[in-house]
Amino acid sequence: MSSTIQTVNPATGRVIREFETLSDQQLDQLVEQSHQAFLDWKERSFDDRAELVRRVGELLVEHRDRLARLMTEEMGKPISQGPGEIDLCKAICDYSAENAAGVLADEARALEGGRALVTYQPMGVIFGIQPWNFPFYQVIRYAIANIMAGNTVLLKHAPNVWGCAEALADIFREAGFPEHVFSVLFIADEQASRVTAHKRVRGVTFTGSAATGRKVAAAAGEHLKKSVLELGSNDAFLVLEDADIEKAVNACVMGRNYNNGQTCVAAKRFVVVDAVYEQFRDAFVEKMKQATFGDPMHEDTALGPIARKDLRDNLHEQVKESIANGAVCTVGGELPDTDGFFYPATVLEEVKPGMPAYDGELFGPVAALIRASDEEDAIAIANDSVYGLGGGIFSEDEARAVKLVRDHFDTGMVSVNGYYIAQPNLPFGGVKDSGYGREHGGFGMREFVNVKSLMIAQ
Numbered sequence: 001m002s003s004t005i006q007t008v009n010p011a012t013g014r015v016i017r018e019f020e021t022l023s024d025q026q027l028d029q030l031v032e033q034s035h036q037a038f039l040d041w042k043e044r045s046f047d048d049r050a051e052l053v054r055r056v057g058e059l060l061v062e063h064r065d066r067l068a069r070l071m072t073e074e075m076g077k078p079i080s081q082g083p084g085e086i087d088l089c090k091a092i093c094d095y096s097a098e099n100a101a102g103v104l105a106d107e108a109r110a111l112e113g114g115r116a117l118v119t120y121q122p123m124g125v126i127f128g129i130q131p132w133n134f135p136f137y138q139v140i141r142y143a144i145a146n147i148m149a150g151n152t153v154l155l156k157h158a159p160n161v162w163g164c165a166e167a168l169a170d171i172f173r174e175a176g177f178p179e180h181v182f183s184v185l186f187i188a189d190e191q192a193s194r195v196t197a198h199k200r201v202r203g204v205t206f207t208g209s210a211a212t213g214r215k216v217a218a219a220a221g222e223h224l225k226k227s228v229l230e231l232g233s234n235d236a237f238l239v240l241e242d243a244d245i246e247k248a249v250n251a252c253v254m255g256r257n258y259n260n261g262q263t264c265v266a267a268k269r270f271v272v273v274d275a276v277y278e279q280f281r282d283a284f285v286e287k288m289k290q291a292t293f294g295d296p297m298h299e300d301t302a303l304g305p306i307a308r309k310d311l312r313d314n315l316h317e318q319v320k321e322s323i324a325n326g327a328v329c330t331v332g333g334e335l336p337d338t339d340g341f342f343y344p345a346t347v348l349e350e351v352k353p354g355m356p357a358y359d360g361e362l363f364g365p366v367a368a369l370i371r372a373s374d375e376e377d378a379i380a381i382a383n384d385s386v387y388g389l390g391g392g393i394f395s396e397d398e399a400r401a402v403k404l405v406r407d408h409f410d411t412g413m414v415s416v417n418g419y420y421i422a423q424p425n426l427p428f429g430g431v432k433d434s435g436y437g438r439e440h441g442g443f444g445m446r447e448f449v450n451v452k453s454l455m456i457a458q
């Protein structure tokens with residue numbers, strides 16, 4: 001049975017559109033069509049695939065302004081940040097088109113009495129479940145890698161950004177892709193396990209919260225399907241006594257507030273050594289105060305709304321619970337009286353284990369400041385988390401900073417003396433409750449392939 005889902009503008013609280021979900025029968029048919037498309041797609045050369053992928057990148061850029069507005073309307077991203085997301089998508093298309101043939105080329109190996117080859121064969125239909133926070137980037141990063149590998153792709157996007165999902169389907173069509181190589185499934189969350197269980201689906205890639213990731217991985221495990229999980233985090237950024245404080249503050253505020261604070265690799269906990277704590281705190285608080293919220297359609301708006309009302313209300317509960325347990329709110333922390341789902345830039349000090357601001361993930365512009373006695377204490381606090389996605393460090397002694405994070409920081413990615421997000425040529429992913437598997441940097445193209453050894457007697 002189908003139902004309807006509404007998209008809502010988080011800046012106004014008003015309904016944008018209604019979408020009808022697919023029935024189970026329609027869903028099964030689309031999965032089968034994806035498999036049929038795979039039988040042809042896997043035979044295409046890398047050059048053929050690359051040509052279409054490059055065209056997707058070009059079209060994304062041609063439609064950049066419209067796509068940026070769509071994101072802002074559906075999930076509240078400040079309009080000034082939308083074009084950057086689209087340009088990143090183009091860069092991923094170009095990188096994948098350029099490198100897939102090399103990443104997935106046969107590799108010769110030694111074999112006694114013969115010769116051997118390691119080959120990378122596409123697996124088939126890959127099911128992606130994606131979140132709303134980067135509506136185009138999240139899809140492009142798994143879809144393009146798999147399409148270049150010769151797989152076909154199904155997308156279940158977060159229901160609040162189905163306009164973006166529809167726009168992507170249009171772009172793949174306009175680029176000239178054969179039907180069903182990339183298919184959008186407008187389905188309810190409850191229907192996702194039906195897709196995972198479908199005999200034609202060979203793998204599941206999920207980006208979202210750890211709570212949902214557990215359910216998705218369990219459903220995949222039940223059917224012995226491979227899964228990749230890109231989950232949340234509570235990334236720590238360390239500020240050592242020899243840091244350039246101005247540089248650190250600028251990067252940390254940007255890293256906290258970018259995308260309205262709703263980034264998996266956002267800077268969320270700031271672990272500052274005693275010697276520079278007050279200096280960092282005062283400058284950080286001043287800069288957070290300047291980050292006011294407003295209409296995300298305005299070019300100069302720093303903070304738009306939180307993407308959904310329930311997420312905004314949950315964020316406020318996490319802030320209140322942290323304060324009830326002893327955190328001190330220096331800036332923000334009050335729920336504004338607005339129709340949209342806004343939340344002010346907020347700074348919490350005296351953040352300790354047992355508080356949501358320390359243990360959980362605060363998905364919004366709320367910074368947790370934590371005092372550390374020294375470098376050793378700082379890295380211990382940073383690692384004292386169930387999560388391990390990204391993080392950062394500030395120290396003017398680059399060799400010291402690199403050694404510390406390389407050998408002791410328990411995360412998949414670390415920024416040194418700056419704040420970086422995703423790079424098409426670098427692996428992206430986490431450890432612990434932040435998930436497993438890697439995207440980008442060629443690694444994403446090898447997640448859903450059959451690594452096949454050929455042993456040829458001579």
Ligand SMILES: NC(=O)c1ccc[n+]([C@@H]2O[C@H](COP(=O)([O-])OP(=O)(O)OC[C@H]3O[C@@H](n4cnc5c(N)ncnc54)[C@H](O)[C@@H]3O)[C@@H](O)[C@H]2O)c1
Pocket residue numbers: 129130131132133156157158159189190192193207208209210211212213215216229230231232233263264265361363389429430434435
């Ligand atoms: N590691 C990464 O690369 C990365 C990137 C972006 C976001 N994230 C994380 O995503 C989270 C925010 O996204 P969210 O709030 O949309 O996450 P979410 O887990 O609520 O939803 C993610 C997706 O799963 C779907 N979903 C929800 N329940 C489901 C179920 N029972 N079965 C199958 N699918 C289901 C949603 O509709 C959505 O499409 C944060 O934790 C953030 O850190 C991680």
